[in-house]
Amino acid sequence: MNRLSWFNAVSLTLGFAFLYIPMIILIIFSFNESKLVTVWAGFSTKWYGELVQNQAFLDAAWVTVRVAVFSSTLATILGTAAAYVLVRGGRFFGRTLFSGMIYAPLVMPEVITGLSLLLLFIGIGLDRGILTIVLAHTTFSMCFVSVVVSSRLVTFDRSLEEAALDLGCSPAQAFRLVTLPIIAPAVISGWLLAFTLSLDDLVIASFTSGPSSTTLPIKIFSAVRLGVSPEINALSTLMIAVVTVGVITASLVTKRAMMRQRQDELAAVRAE
């Protein structure tokens, strides 16, 4: 099992080439001197300079970041609660409906979610703006958070919680002192997932945003419809860089946290 057969090596190489070459080309051509994106005319960073001076993009980026921070935080709280209820809550009235509402948004086409939320906001007379985008993003990303967190909840040893309860913890204390530290890596990656889903979303934001709350994807989409441009390449490169750094940092942090946890567990076993 420990050697890689030629077939597997070839399929992995081709697969990862397919996944990464388009993005590498995009990054390379963001440093192109020429306005014509398909012809290389020498190295230049001028498109980044123009990007920084483009006030419309900066405004949109600021809206996007605010929406992402608020919606991912709300989604993490609601999604963790939902996961806890689904895995540990036992039976309650309407459980099937509840789990259905958790899984359905994962595959629901965005055009339907967007349209239905917009009609709701208009129905209750809520002005479209940052608030409505936050509500919309929270709704679909809490389901992703809940799936991530519940997959961690099902695998961890329930007797730890029971031990805490036996030793005199209230259920809330047991959750705060035992459950939460154990599921923390999943909660953090749930937050990150919700954050990037929100940063990314074009369709739902288009339906639920108002004229004064254009997000970055909406701005990019309207620019991209006119064709490929070096400025968008530069913007894409920056976004790829941010996400890459974020994801790698997060994975290193959670890996370290898990290693520490395992060491603690080992130490506890030895102490016995």
Place this chain on the structure above:
Amino acid sequence: MRRALLIAVPYVWLLALFLVPFFIVLKISLSDTELAIPPYTPTLDLSQGWAGIKGFFSQLDFENYVWLTEDDLYWKAYLSSVKIALISTFLTLIVGYPIAYGMARAPEEWRPTLMMLVILPFWTSFLIRVYAWMGILSNEGYLNQILLWTGIISTPLTILNTQSAVYIGIVYTYLPFMILPVYSALERMDGSLIEAAEDLGCSRFQAFWLVTVPLSKPGIIAGCFLVMIPVIGEFVIPSLLGGSGTLMIGKVLWEEFFSNRDWPVASAVAVVLLLILVIPIVLFQRNQQKQTEADQ
């Protein structure tokens, strides 16, 4: 008391912002007369041209749905969306399975890195990943440049703004959704089962087909649903890569809503799309629940 609160808050949130909106869509798709009077009149700039549309649609409740069956555009768009989704799901499986298989057979210490490499594009903006292909597939794009330079073709291929571009875009962007569930099914598999099959006289291919594939079936099913269901309603890929020749229902709904400003018809399109998706969504949920229970 605490437990009730813990259940109630996410429950009520989803009821109010996920379930109730569907009923509003349903209502508006049926009763467009109410759209003209407050509180449903959306914005003021709709008032022009609205009276005409209203007069046309207010005769019958199901008028919007009758309209969907009368105009070729809609059912053709539904059919072509389903067709594109089925073909591209199959293509994604063909491309994704060997990658997932290679990952599951890779040395154990490589696997976290390989996982990371699959997940990373998934975290990167969907829009940017689709956009990247516009530069590659266009007539003056990088693919044509390479093919012309190597002499494989003598005139540039037209790929951008055709259905082929849509297939490439879908396979590319949805690949992680296929790889991850298939990989997690394959990784769990006991390698000695293959050895047993080979010891008992199976060829390598037979062992793969009779042992590995059936054992990875839950992953294949989950992956196929995760790709197929959202693709049926896909908007970004057909509108950036598909050109005017590619008809997909997500794009029709978008244009009905934003360009034609015909909200009742857009709602009817959404309701019918949802009806098409109900069966696969329920099957997907069943599959997920079964998996979760099996894990527990």
